[in-house]
Structures are given as C-alpha cells and as structure tokens.
Amino acid sequence: MENIILEMRGITKTFPGVKALDSVNLKVREGEIHALVGENGAGKSTLMKVLSGVYPFGSYDGDILFNGETVAFSGITDSEEKGIIIIHQELALVPLLSIAENLFLGNENVENGVINWPKTYARTQTLLEMVGLKESPSTLLGQLGVGKQQLVEIAKALAKDVKLLILDEPTSALQENDSAKLLDLLLEFKAQGISSILITHKLNEISRVADSITVIRDGASVSTLDCHAQSISEEDIIRDMVGRDMANRYPQRESHLGKILMEVSSWNVWHPEALDRQMIHDIAFNVRAGEIVGIAGLMGSGRTELAMSLFGQSYGKNIQGEVRLRGESADLSSVPKAIKSGLAYVTEDRKELGLILEETIQINTTLANLDRVSSRGVINENIERQVSEDYRQALNIRTPSVFQKVMNLSGGNQQKVVLSKWLYSQPDVLILDEPTRGIDVGAKFEIYNIINQLADDGKGVVMISSEMPELLGMCDRIYVMNEGRFVGELDQADASQEKIMSMIVKA
Amino acid sequence: MATTKETTSTVQSAPSVTHYLKTHVRDYGMLIALVVIMGMFEFLTDGTLMRPVNLTNLFLQNSYIIIMAIGMLLVIVAGHIDLSVGSVAGFIGALAAVMSVNYDLPTILVVPVCLVVGLIIGGLQGYWIAYWKIPAFIVTLAGMLVFRGLTLALLEGQSVGPFPKSFQLLSTGFIPDVFGVGRPNVTALVLGVLAASAIVFLAARSRAQSLKYGIQDEPFSFFLVKNALIAAAIIYLSYLLSTYRGLPNVLITMAVLIAIYTFITNSTTIGRRIYALGGNVKAAKLSGINTERLTFLTFANMGMLAALAGLIFAARLNTATPKAGFAFELDVIAAVFIGGASMTGGVGKVIGAVIGAFIMGVMNNGMSILGIGIDWQQVIKGLVLLAAVVFDVYNKQKAR
Ligand SMILES: Nc1ncnc2c1ncn2[C@@H]1O[C@H](COP(=O)(O)OP(=O)(O)OP(=O)(O)O)[C@@H](O)[C@H]1O
Numbered sequence: 045m046e047n048i049i050l051e052m053r054g055i056t057k058t059f060p061g062v063k064a065l066d067s068v069n070l071k072v073r074e075g076e077i078h079a080l081v082g083e084n085g086a087g088k089s090t091l092m093k094v095l096s097g098v099y100p101f102g103s104y105d106g107d108i109l110f111n112g113e114t115v116a117f118s119g120i121t122d123s124e125e126k127g128i129i130i131i132h133q134e135l136a137l138v139p140l141l142s143i144a145e146n147l148f149l150g151n152e153n154v155e156n157g158v159i160n161w162p163k164t165y166a167r168t169q170t171l172l173e174m175v176g177l178k179e180s181p182s183t184l185l186g187q188l189g190v191g192k193q194q195l196v197e198i199a200k201a202l203a204k205d206v207k208l209l210i211l212d213e214p215t216s217a218l219q220e221n222d223s224a225k226l227l228d229l230l231l232e233f234k235a236q237g238i239s240s241i242l243i244t245h246k247l248n249e250i251s252r253v254a255d256s257i258t259v260i261r262d263g264a265s266v267s268t269l270d271c272h273a274q275s276i277s278e279e280d281i282i283r284d285m286v287g288r289d290m291a292n293r294y295p296q297r298e299s300h301l302g303k304i305l306m307e308v309s310s311w312n313v314w315h316p317e318a319l320d321r322q323m324i325h326d327i328a329f330n331v332r333a334g335e336i337v338g339i340a341g342l343m344g345s346g347r348t349e350l351a352m353s354l355f356g357q358s359y360g361k362n363i364q365g366e367v368r369l370r371g372e373s374a375d376l377s378s379v380p381k382a383i384k385s386g387l388a389y390v391t392e393d394r395k396e397l398g399l400i401l402e403e404t405i406q407i408n409t410t411l412a413n414l415d416r417v418s419s420r421g422v423i424n425e426n427i428e429r430q431v432s433e434d435y436r437q438a439l440n441i442r443t444p445s446v447f448q449k450v451m452n453l454s455g456g457n458q459q460k461v462v463l464s465k466w467l468y469s470q471p472d473v474l475i476l477d478e479p480t481r482g483i484d485v486g487a488k489f490e491i492y493n494i495i496n497q498l499a500d501d502g503k504g505v506v507m508i509s510s511e512m513p514e515l516l517g518m519c520d521r522i523y524v525m526n527e528g529r530f531v532g533e534l535d536q537a538d539a540s541q542e543k544i545m546s547m548i549v550k551a
Numbered sequence: 552m553a554t555t556k557e558t559t560s561t562v563q564s565a566p567s568v569t570h571y572l573k574t575h576v577r578d579y580g581m582l583i584a585l586v587v588i589m590g591m592f593e594f595l596t597d598g599t600l601m602r603p604v605n606l607t608n609l610f611l612q613n614s615y616i617i618i619m620a621i622g623m624l625l626v627i628v629a630g631h632i633d634l635s636v637g638s639v640a641g642f643i644g645a646l647a648a649v650m651s652v653n654y655d656l657p658t659i660l661v662v663p664v665c666l667v668v669g670l671i672i673g674g675l676q677g678y679w680i681a682y683w684k685i686p687a688f689i690v691t692l693a694g695m696l697v698f699r700g701l702t703l704a705l706l707e708g709q710s711v712g713p714f715p716k717s718f719q720l721l722s723t724g725f726i727p728d729v730f731g732v733g734r735p736n737v738t739a740l741v742l743g744v745l746a747a748s749a750i751v752f753l754a755a756r757s758r759a760q761s762l763k764y765g766i767q768d769e770p771f772s773f774f775l776v777k778n779a780l781i782a783a784a785i786i787y788l789s790y791l792l793s794t795y796r797g798l799p800n801v802l803i804t805m806a807v808l809i810a811i812y813t814f815i816t817n818s819t820t821i822g823r824r825i826y827a828l829g830g831n832v833k834a835a836k837l838s839g840i841n842t843e844r845l846t847f848l849t850f851a852n853m854g855m856l857a858a859l860a861g862l863i864f865a866a867r868l869n870t871a872t873p874k875a876g877f878a879f880e881l882d883v884i885a886a887v888f889i890g891g892a893s894m895t896g897g898v899g900k901v902i903g904a905v906i907g908a909f910i911m912g913v914m915n916n917g918m919s920i921l922g923i924g925i926d927w928q929q930v931i932k933g934l935v936l937l938a939a940v941v942f943d944v945y946n947k948q949k950a951r
C-alpha cells in the first residue's frame with residue numbers, strides 16, 4: 045500500500061440555507077494526480093477551500109489528515125506552510141504589479157530586508173519558462189489575458205515549496221496546446237514526487253493524466269475510481285457525475301439559414317493605449333439568421349478584442365469599418381446603442397466584466413434590459429422575480445433562490461447567470477465569448493440546447509471558443525483568426541481540427 | 552433539479568426567529584443600536600431626552616445632517632465621496648442671506664434659486680468626476696476649499712441676518728393644528744397615525760406579494776412584532792411632539808425626502824443602476840448603463856440636497872455665518888457608514904443612513920444635556936463610527 049498524503053473524512057460544510065458538502069471523503073496517494081470532478085455547484089471548490097484553510101478549522105465538520113497527522117488550518121498561510129498550495133478558480137493576482145512582483149508576493153526574495161531584484165527577475169524567468177509563458181517578468185499583470193494570468197498563478201505556486209498542489213479548473217481559460225503543456229507539467233511534478241489534485245470539466249484531460257478520480261455529486265462523494273486498476277471511459281465518469289447516461293455531447297440540430305443578419309466589413313481597431321498598434325486588421329464577416337458562426341483562434345489572436353470593439357466600441361481606439369444589421373448600416377458607437385440595435389455580448393471574464401458580485405441573481409439577470417421589467421422608470425419586482433426565476437429553472441442554476449448573491453454561486457452557475465442576462469436582453473445577434481468556460485458536461489449540453497434554440501428562433505449566434513471540438517460540434521461555419529486577421533473560413537462539412545490548426549500555422 | 556427543489560423547501564419550511572435574526576443582524580443591528588442608545592440617554596438624562604421640547608429640538612438639530620446623508624448615501628453607493636457638502640451648505644446659506652437681507656428678495660424666489668445653484672454646483676463637480684474621471688476625493692476636496700472661500704467672500708467675513716419671518720419658517724415653522732385644538736396638536740397625532748398605518752400597509756402588501764411567489768423567509772411572528780413596534784414608536788413620537796408645538800416643518804420635509812429616496816433606491820431603474828455602477832462599473836457599462844451620466848446626476852442631486860440643508864441651517868440660526876457648515880461633511884459621511892454603506896460602493900440603504908444620522912444626533916444631543924465637553928464628544932463619536940464599521944465587517948466575515 046502506498047502512502048496516503050491526504051485524507052479528508054466526513055467533511056460537512058453548510059452556508060446559510062445551503063448544505064454545500066455532506067460528509068465528503070477524499071483520499072489522495074503520495075505522488076499521484078487525483079482528479080476531482082462533478083457538476084457545477086457540486087462542491088468541489090468548497091472542498092478545496094476547506095482543505096486549504098480558506099474556510100478555517102471550526103467552520104466545517106470532519107477531519108483532515110495530512111501525511112497521517114490531523115491538521116487544523118486557521119488560514120491559508122497554515123496550509124501553505126505544510127506545502128499545500130491552492131490555485132483558485134477565480135484568479136487572485138494584482139493587476140497593477142508586474143509578473144515578477146506577483147510571483148513573489150508575500151514570498152519575496154529578501155536579503156537583509158531588501159528585495160533582490162536581479163535574483164527575482166532571474167527566478168521569474170525560469171518559472172515562466174517552466175510554465176511556457178513568453179512574457180517579460182516586468183510586464184504588468186493587468187496587460188495579460190485571463191489565460192496568461194492563469195499561467196502566472198501556476199508559476200506562483202511553483203515559487204513555493206509545494207507538496208500537494210491543488211488546481212481548481214486551471215485549464216478552463218487555456219488553449220488546447222497550453223493545456224497540454226500544463227498537464228505535462230503536472231506529470232513532471234508527479235515524477236518529482238509532488239502530488240496534485242486537479243479539478244476540471246474537461247474529461248479528456250482526466251484520461252490523460254489522472255491516476256485516480258473522485259466524483260462529487262450534490263455535495264456528497266459518490267465514487268472513487270482507480271485509473272490503473274480498471275479502464276475508465278469518459279462515459280463512466282459522466283454517468284457518476286450527472287447520475288444518468290449521456291449519449292451525445294452536442295445536441296443535434298438541423299440548421300435553417302435565413303437572410304444575412306449582421307455583416308461586418310473592413311473592421312479595423314487600434315490598441316487603446318499604444319495607438320500605433322493595430323489590433324484588428326481589415327476583418328469582414330457575416331452571420332445569417334438561424335446560423336451559428338464560430339471564431340477559432342489561439343489565445344491572443346484578437347477574438348475578444350474584435351467582439352468587444354463591435355459591442356459599443358468597448359475595446360480599442362480609432363475604430364473604423366462598417367456594420368450592417370438586417371441590411372441597414374448600424375450605429376454601434378456605445379453599448380446602449382449596440383443593445384438597442386439587437387446585439388449582445390457574453391464576456392469571457394464573468395467576474396470582472398459580467399457580474400455585479402455583491403448583488404443577487406435577480407438583479408444581475410435583468411440588468412441589461414431593466415426597461416422590460418419596469419414601466420415609467422419604476423421596476424416591477426414581481427415580474428422581475430418571475431423572469432429571473434424562469435431563467436434559473438431554464439438554465440438549471442443550482443441555488444435555493446434568485447435572492448442568492450451571485451458571489452456565493454459556484455463558477456459554472458455564475459456563468460449561467462451571465463447568460464441569463466444576455467438572453468433576457470433579447471438580442472438578434474448574440475456574441476458568445478467562451479460561453480462554456482468552466483461549465484460541466486451536463487450543463488454544457490443544456491447551454492448548447494439554448495444556443496440551438498436561439499438559432500432555431502432565427503437569431504444569429506457568433507461563438508468564440510478555444511475548445512475546437514465545441515466549435516466543430518456546434519457551428520455551421522467557422523472563421524479562423526490569427527494575430528488580428530481572419531485567415532480562413534470553413535463550412536461545417538469540411539471543418540476539422542487539423543484544418544483549423546494548419547490555417548493558423550500557415551498564416 | 553429535484554435536489555434544487557429540496558433545498559428550497561428545507562430553507563423555507565423552517566423560518567425560525569433566531570435563525571432569521573442571525574442572518575439579518577446587519578439589517579437590524581443599527582436600528583437596535585439606536586434604540587439602545589436612546590434608552591441609555593433617556594436613563595442617564597433622567598428623561599430629558601424624550602421630553603417633547605428636546606425631541607422637537609433633536610429633529611430640528613439633525614434635519615440638515617439627515618437630508619445631506621440621503622444624498623451622500625447615493626454618492627457613496629455609486630462608489631464615490633463628497634467632501635464639499637459642508638462648504639456648499641454654508642455657501643448657499645450665505646447666498647440666501649445676501650439675497651434676502653441685503654437685496655430684500657422674497658423667500659419664494661430665494662429658495663428655488665438657491666436650490667438650483669446647489670444643483671449646478673453639484674453638477675459642476677460631477678462633471679469632472681464623471682466625464683474626466685478625476686477622483687471624487689480630489690474634486691470635492693477642491694470644492695470644499697473653493698466654497699469655504701466663496702462663503703467668506705460673499706459675507707465679507709461678517710454674519711448676515713436676521714432673515715425675514717417667511718424664510719425662518721423653513722426650519723422653525725410648525726404644521727398648524729387644522730382641528731383647532733392646539734395642545735395636544737391633533738393634526739400631529741392624525742398624521743402620525745396615518746404615517747404608521749401607511750408603513751404597516753405597505754409592509755403587509757409587500758409581504759403578501761412575496762408570499763405569493765413563495766420567497767418569504769421572515770417568520771410571521773417576527774413580522775408582526777416588528778411592524779407593531781415601528782407603528783407604536785411613530786405614534787408615540789407624534790404624540791410626544793403633539794403635546795409641544797406639533798410637527799415641525801422640517802420633519803415633514805425630511806419624511807417626504809426619506810420616502811422619495813427610499814422609493815428611488817428600491818424601486819426605480821435609476822436607483823438600481825446606481826447600485827450596479829457602484830458594485831462593478833465595468834460590468835455595468837457593458838450592460839448598457841450610462842455610468843457617466845448617472846455619476847453626474849448623483850453629484851448634482853447631492854449639490855441640491857446640500858443646498859436645501861444649507862437653507863434649513865441658516866433659517867434655524869437665523870443668520871448666515873462664515874463658519875456655517877464647517878465639518879458637516881464629516882458627520883454626514885460618518886452617518887452613512889454607520890448606517891451600513893460600504894466604502895467600495897454598491898451597498899447601503901437610505902433608511903440605514905437616516906438611522907446612522909440619528910445615532911450621531913442622539914449622541915450629540917444626549918452628551919450635551921449631560922454636559923460632556925465637545926472634546927470627549929468627538930472622541931466618543933469617533934469610536935462609535937469605528938465600532939459600527941467593525942460590527943459590519945465582523946458580521947460579513949461570519950456569514951461566510
Ligand atoms: N459563500 C457561500 N454562501 C452560500 N452558498 C455558497 C457559498 N459558497 C458556495 N456556495 C454554494 O455551495 C455549493 C458548492 O459550490 P462550489 O463552488 O464548491 O461548486 P463547484 O463544485 O466548485 O462548482 P463549479 O464547477 O461550478 O466551480 C453551490 O451550491 C454554491 O452555491
């Protein structure tokens with residue numbers, strides 16, 4: 045029998061009105077990669093917060109044994125001292141500090157009370173190389189996209205003396221090849237004897253790296269699977285996660301294409317600060333009624349910048365080009381105008397740009413279309429409540445009521461609230477930026493159904509996604525984007541992952 | 552799906568009073584604190600605090616702080632701060648004095664002109680903050696200096712007064728007894744009973760509605776006791792006031808303002824959007840909210856309320872002095888934070904700010920009656936502010 049590095053026994057954690065964990069058990073062997081899976085809101089993040097002392101000893105029931113001894117952490121510093129490092133689902137970095145400063149925040153390279161900068165930069169350089177991030181250590185963190193920030197988080201964990209590394213959905217914001225690099229990294233750690241717990245909704249990653257799997261459903265651990273003792277298919281995991289079989293990952297749809305709804309031509313955008321840097325070059329594309337159009341591309345290829353510059357010029361300066369909606373030239377110069385013209389944009393960064401975290405589900409749901417639940421400027425709260433309740437049920441947002449603060453929802457459920465908000469704005473063209481980031485397989489299927497429904501209703505959908513299988517499974521047409529340009533266009537029939545990649549590489 | 556339903560029902564089937572109170576301490580904590588503080592001073596001052604004369608004074612003394620606290624609440628919820636309100640109030644008082652005393656202009660003209668000037672002052676400051684993105688702290692700090700200086704200039708360093716009778720009514724006037732009894736003032740009693748019934752009626756209606764949608768977690772017994780107490784308190788206060796000179800005009804002004812702004816913050820799209828803006832500007836902007844215009848309006852509104860407060864204060868003193876409004880902003884801001892607003896914006900209630908202002912007011916008044924010097928009054932007020940915010944933060948952390 046190998047060493048058990050971590051054992052969590054009968055962990056129970058309740059929040060006012062919600063039992064998030066109900067005597068959950070978890071056993072991690074030394075030097076293994078242990079996958080923790082479950083639907084959105086199942087309690088994975090909560091369990092890890094209990095483990096790392098974010099929820100201190102005493103605020104939960106149950107025991108935690110680390111290396112055989114019972115531990116009682118009263119804060120995250122206690123657990124870090126033991127070598128338990130957690131990388132949270134929601135990033136925790138300081139945007140105005142440089143990468144190097146972020147990496148060693150609270151863990152500075154100090155000599156006689158003074159920070160040794162050359163050493164800090166040198167170490168940062170090696171750590172960045174380890175995680176495969178090509179940025180200068182002095183780059184401000186805020187200038188990086190979410191994906192790159194995630195890599196910085198991982199590098200930050202490496203800067204400490206880590207025995208058990210917990211990664212809460214580390215790859216949800218990453219490109220496939222970057223995810224692969226990260227998983228290789230985990231395998232490397234494993235070779236060095238570092239154990240890790242990996243939370244992910246991407247099941248293919250699990251079959252690639254995991255040694256064992258614990259499945260959590262509705263706050264209880266339902267099974268632990270040993271990947272070496274038995275052969276485990278993704279279907280097996282899904283069955284345990286959702287409690288039923290799922291035949292298809294992508295719902296079938298027969299597309300009925302109508303007239304062109306939105307047509308963008310010679311769209312050019314410059315960087316908001318560095319005014320001589322052109323971010324979007326001469327892009328042209330169109331979306332038909334009833335069509336789902338995908339935009340594929342690598343991280344940093346400018347997809348989000350394109351979407352946000354279209355949506356009320358929320359990104360960039362000196363924007364030039366024309367947008368025609370239903371054949372007529374449209375004025376999209378501000379967000380209210382864009383919304384009025386029938387555009388909606390579901391952001392990839394829900395926490396920063398999508399939600400008012402301190403407010404309830406109800407308030408977030410109607411925010412982009414308050415006029416629809418009010419007359420003469422007075423909100424009818426009953427209608428509002430009904431509307432948000434309807435979306436809660438339609439999208440299956442796991443929470444007791446629409447009065448729950450969005451802050452208290454699990455990541456995936458937060459994403460559904462953002463979706464609700466934009467569905468309720470009743471757009472003609474919906475731009476979705478990574479709409480299923482951090483969402484479990486079952487919920488993904490539900491969201492795909494909603495997207496399909498929108499298309500069936502004659503709306504146009506633009507879908508930006510880093511998950512190529514998702515684009516291939518959902519879209520009628522896919523544009524391929526690279527470095528601010530569209531470098532190709534593929535119909536569903538002849539699109540494939542290889543073709544997309546080769547277009548990107550050739551460009 | 553099934554599990555979601557289950558949790559929903561377990562939450563709602565057991566609304567025990569203690570559990571409810573525990574999860575809502577933040578909502579009721581300051582009200583309870585106010586009652587406790589009043590009880591304490593009532594005891595310490597041998598009943599002087601609640602004597603009709605003193606009670607009337609209490610309202611008159613604090614009306615301008617309360618009026619400004621309402622505006623400040625919106626500013627703070629929007630994620631800003633306004634340091635200039637004291638100076639603006641003083642400046643408007645001076646302006647009113649110059650207009651009424653030096654130029655003999657009629658009150659009916661002076662009051663609206665002053666309010667508009669306040670609106671413009673607030674708008675000017677809001678313009679820099681909203682459209683130029685200059686931090687409110689800096690813009691209003693500048694405003695504080697500018698209007699303090701302008702007050703001095705306008706009054707030429709002298710006090711100007713007295714005001715004509717019609718102007719004094721703004722503060723020292725009372726609602727006459729239409730029933731002709733005089734003492735007790737029956738109008739005051741009737742209005743008190745009406746206000747109490749309106750509050751109970753509205754509470755019952757909103758409860759019935761939320762029951763219909765199955766989302767009521769307030770236990771019925773709690774609801775009953777709470778509303779009975781509130782109604783009783785209002786009627787009792789109006790009875791006390793009726794045995795003196797009845798309801799002061801400012802009390803009515805205040806009550807109307809509180810009602811209007813409570814409605815705006817709770818039920819209108821503008822109110823909702825201000826909270827959204829304070830909660831997360833970027834997300835609000837991307838949701839199609841015109842954040843700049845809202846910020847601008849919030850400050851314009853603050854300027855107008857500061858002007859109103861300035862008028863009432865001048866009317867109460869019956870002269871405009873160069874020092875009028877000095878350091879008011881501190882009491883106002885303290886009241887809003889005692890009332891539970893958050894420094895980072897997005898959180899806070901009108902009624903909380905009003906309660907916060909009353910807590911400050913009762914302490915000022917009570918300590919003055921007790922003969923505690925201004926030095927120790929400051930110390931105690933400072934500690935109370937700190938304690939209130941610590942209480943808030945503590946509760947927030949416990950809720951995790
Ligand atoms: N502070 C809180 N207050 C109230 N409820 C909470 C709080 N934090 C989490 N919850 C609830 O606990 C449950 C578990 O949440 P958790 O974040 O652990 O889910 P998760 O498994 O990580 O989901 P996801 O895959 O979406 O990230 C959810 O129902 C969530 O709404």
Ligand SMILES: [Mg+2]
Pocket residue numbers: 088089090133212454455456
């Ligand atoms: Mg999670």
